[in-house]
Each structure stands twice: as structure tokens, then as C-alpha cells.
Amino acid sequence: MPWLLLFGAIGAEVVATISLRFSDGFTRLVPSLITLAGYGTAFWLLSQVLKQGMNIGVAYGVWAALGVALVAAVGALFLGEPLTWLQVGGIGLVIMGVLALEMGGAH
Template identity: 55%
Template structure:
């Protein structure tokens, strides 16, 4: 269940971040409201995953890494943003770091 809450937190954060981009500096009401509810919902769901037993470092690492990676891909495909090779490598390092956090608790 803790991973379902974490997945919900990631999705909520993605919605909040995309709505923040669409809010035009919080000057558009609907995207601004969606952004606030998305971010608040993300933290609430993250808190439930922590309450369920996930360690904060691992939970936050997974949340951040997947959020960054997915938002970067969304930016490329939907907002016509560019990613350089170095940025792609950086995202890879973030993912590797989170995997190291997760796998580190096995040993």
C-alpha cells in the first residue's frame, strides 16, 4: 500500500507541476487551483507512504527522481522543450542514485 500512496504522490506532483506551468505565474485561476491541490495532495500522499513504513530518503528519492524524469519527458513531447545530452546523463545519474538508495537497504 505504501508504494501505491507513493505512486499517487508522484502523479499528484506531476499534475501540480504541469498546472503550475500553465498558470502563467499564478495569474490563471483554474490552473493555479489545480497546481495548489496537486502539490498539497502530493505531500499528503507522500506522508501516507511514510506512515506506511517507507523511509524518508528512499520515498523522497523515488518521488523526486521519477518526477524529474517524467516531467522532463513531458516537457520535450508536449511543451517542445529541449534536453541536452548532459541533461539526459544527469537524469540517468539521479535514477541510479535512487536505485542505490533502494538497493542499499538490502545489504
């Protein structure tokens, strides 16, 4: 169950971050409201994950790594933002680091 909540938190954070891009500095109402709701939902879900006992380093690491990867992918695929092979490699290294955190904490 904590993993499902964590993936929900990641999804909410990605939606909020993409909406932040469209909020035009919080001058557009609908994207601004989606941003606030998305970040609020993301933090609430993350708090529930931690309440259920997931290690904070693993939870935050997975959230950060997948969030960065997904936002970068959405930016490149749908928003016309450039993504170089060096950046892709860096994202891969971040994900590998999170995997190392998870595997290092396995009993």
C-alpha cells in the same frame, strides 16, 4: 500499498508542476487551482507513505527522481522544451542513485 501511494504522490506532483507552468504566475485560475490541489495531494500521499513506514530517504529519492524525469519528459515531448543528451544522462544518474539507495537499504 506504500509504493502505490508513492506513485500516486509522484503523479499528483507532476500534474501540479505542469499546471504551475500554465498558471502564468498564479494569474490563471484553473491551472492555479490544479497546482494547489496537486501539491496538496502529493504531500498528503507522501505523508501516508511515511506513516506506513517507508524510509524517508528512499521515498523522497524515488519521488524526486521520477518526478524530475517525468516532468522533463513531458516538457520535451509536449511543451517543446529542449532536452539535451547531457540532461538525459543526468536524469539517468539521479535514477541510478535512487536505485542505489533502495538496494543499499534492502535486508
